[in-house]
Amino acid sequence: MDQLKLTIYSDYVCPWCYVGQGVVATLIEKHNAQVEWRPFYLRPDTPPEGMELPDYVKSRMAQTNARLKQMADAAGLEMVFATRIPNTRLAHEATEYATQNGKHMEFHRVVFDKFYGRGEDISKWDVLRDAAVQVGLDADEMQREVEAGRHTAAVNSAVQEAQQIGVTGVPTYVLNDRYAIVGAQPYEAFLQALRQIEKDQK
Numbered sequence: 001m002d003q004l005k006l007t008i009y010s011d012y013v014c015p016w017c018y019v020g021q022g023v024v025a026t027l028i029e030k031h032n033a034q035v036e037w038r039p040f041y042l043r044p045d046t047p048p049e050g051m052e053l054p055d056y057v058k059s060r061m062a063q064t065n066a067r068l069k070q071m072a073d074a075a076g077l078e079m080v081f082a083t084r085i086p087n088t089r090l091a092h093e094a095t096e097y098a099t100q101n102g103k104h105m106e107f108h109r110v111v112f113d114k115f116y117g118r119g120e121d122i123s124k125w126d127v128l129r130d131a132a133v134q135v136g137l138d139a140d141e142m143q144r145e146v147e148a149g150r151h152t153a154a155v156n157s158a159v160q161e162a163q164q165i166g167v168t169g170v171p172t173y174v175l176n177d178r179y180a181i182v183g184a185q186p187y188e189a190f191l192q193a194l195r196q197i198e199k200d201q202k
Helices: 015-019 021-031 055-074 089-100 104-117 125-134 139-147 152-164 187-201
Strands: 005-010 034-039 172-175 179-182
Touching: 005 021, 015 021, 015 055, 015 104, 021 034, 021 055, 021 187, 034 089, 034 104, 034 152, 089 104, 089 125, 089 139, 089 152, 104 125, 125 139, 172 187, 179 187
Parallel strands: 005 034
Antiparallel strands: 005 172, 172 179
């Protein structure tokens, strides 16, 4: 296969998306994957000030935290377990600004790290501005553009597109616009899909 296009629908508050960075790194290393992270609102009803995780989610997460920690460790990632989730609209729109300015992957990685690696509130401008500075973006310009709504339509369009193609949960990985892999799957699942793609191309 000459080139692997990997489109990933994710939300910054999704822990499985965060630890999935490990398999994404492997796909980049071993298959020269061209990666594009696309926005999705896992909890579109989250108010601007954020919200406490519902008790049923906390109890469910208690059962999966060990696996998440294991996957984070394997990927070389720190893992802070959140009990409160932020509204991610500003983070997604700031990411769109970063994408337009050539820092898509770098900014995405830093914002993920700020939330799940450091426990910071990524709905706050000081956190997003610091992420911008870390990757060499103009924090003032980013905030001005996002607050002016210049990236709202692009993010909303991407979320709607995800819903139209049937994305209902994240992470959803789409390989070469054809094969979808949903959830925190091991590298072997991607390898199987890649073999099928190569078979179909013959």
